[in-house]
Amino acid sequence: MDYCRSGFKPKRSLEIILFTSEEPTRFGISCLGSRLLAGSEALAEALKATVDGQNISFLEAARSAGYARDEDDLSRVFLKNDSYSAFVELHIEQAPILEEEGISIGVVTNIAAPASIKVDFEGNGGHAGGVLMPDRNDAGLAAAELMLAIEKHATESGSLDTVGTVGILELYPGAINSIPSKAHLEIDVRDIEESFRNAVINKIHKAAKSIAKKRKVTLSEFKIINQDPPAHSNGSVIKAVVDASDELNLTYKYMISRAYHDSLFMARIAPMGMIFIPCYKGYSHKPEEYASPQDLENGVKVLALTLAKLSLR
């Protein structure tokens, strides 16, 4: 608005994109919108058979929301590689570094390569009172060992940037007096270096097999759901963010985004950059998530000036 009022005239047009389903929710696929825009043939194909928790298909849901009225070919939404001269995203840091160091702006240089894995262990279960300890093959304990192995392998990968997390663990039948007969884990592994991350995934697979053997449980599933490559910000977009921060007298720092975002996928079809602002204790995905009005204002100003700069090229 300020730019409009001041008579600023961009040479390139500016567009705002609102992506759907950045977090994996109704259909369990994160960054659904950007993955499709970026031309994921595999996803377009998979979505034909994807249903939600109420067995409503993705295409039915799209139609009832007013999209994809007459056809099922999702490849029509793929963007061409030269559609945009640059793509920029503004986000909270989701880690505590900027806040701790008192820096206003994070200039993202890389987005870590995410992977997610589903694992099932299965044992005989049984009554928690009736079966003696040596006779058990407890699927829950196999899961507990794998959780600690994932932590160990992520911590000892040789890269500080490697993270491994078990965010979902479900025990079946899930009763206090039943030995778990099945444990379902969902594992998230990331690094900005694909090779480090993939080495950790291999170690997790090895650990899962050896734990299953030792505990006489079955590793009935080890499925890599996605294993995306990392993304690197474009040099000229990075420079525009840095110049904007300098001009606005805001301190900045080059950063890695360990969380991934729609930018990870937009980087496949456009020169990409990301701007971070500080957030309270690095909290996100929880009610305590907070960014101060001042930091929000700084972020918006840097975004606007960055876009203004890029629009003149």
Place this chain on the structure above:
Amino acid sequence: MDYCRSGFKPKRSLEIILFTSEEPTRFGISCLGSRLLAGSEALAEALKATVDGQNISFLEAARSAGYARDEDDLSRVFLKNDSYSAFVELHIEQAPILEEEGISIGVVTNIAAPASIKVDFEGNGGHAGGVLMPDRNDAGLAAAELMLAIEKHATESGSLDTVGTVGILELYPGAINSIPSKAHLEIDVRDIEESFRNAVINKIHKAAKSIAKKRKVTLSEFKIINQDPPAHSNGSVIKAVVDASDELNLTYKYMISRAYHDSLFMARIAPMGMIFIPCYKGYSHKPEEYASPQDLENGVKVLALTLAKLSLR
């Protein structure tokens, strides 16, 4: 029926008791019926404030089922100590010993002392990609460590009969890209020797505190839900079961019940005995639970003859 037809006349009357809620279901309290009949003042008091998952109180539920119409004093159902001259229960073994050894009848001498514990760990959570490994305080990993510590302490208690199980583990918020900010565990610990079991409970408590300290998470709950004493079968009831098995030419074996039953509580107010029959692989609490028609028949015959013998005293 056979005894009736043969003109058998007991000196004592025989009663069949159908207990409600032997497994912890609607109100989360196992052996609800026998605990109350056996005169648990604490339970009668606690039930006044107990509600189910739909917030329906125990007393409302009892009234709508046709019980407790005019009053809230559950102590009216307490049985007097001399109500029964003996109490006998027939059950599948819930362990594989009788089946493996090809023995028809288990004569229960003791019922293991059960205890159950609820534990909560709480950490800061955060984004699975955003927070580096050294900065985490992952409540799920604290739970995983405690699960393995429970196994270790139960296995190394010095008693083969000690069992420790985590049947319930819930991670919050329970998303693949969120570090668990809370983990809720429910733990079952048993032994026929109260002292062994209580020693293990103390070790679990110590382990939970030290894990919480090491991982910088909060041990926000460590609550012992119940910690019942073991029960011992009555000598004359044991003898009646043995005599009945002998008379029916059935092999038998003295056994410990590591699972607990309504008999654990009925033993508080009557001389108690239990009869076990073999079951498939010791399975229980799962669809594969199975006892053969022959074993069922053997069990019913031993029960009938035992009751006949006891009824003549």
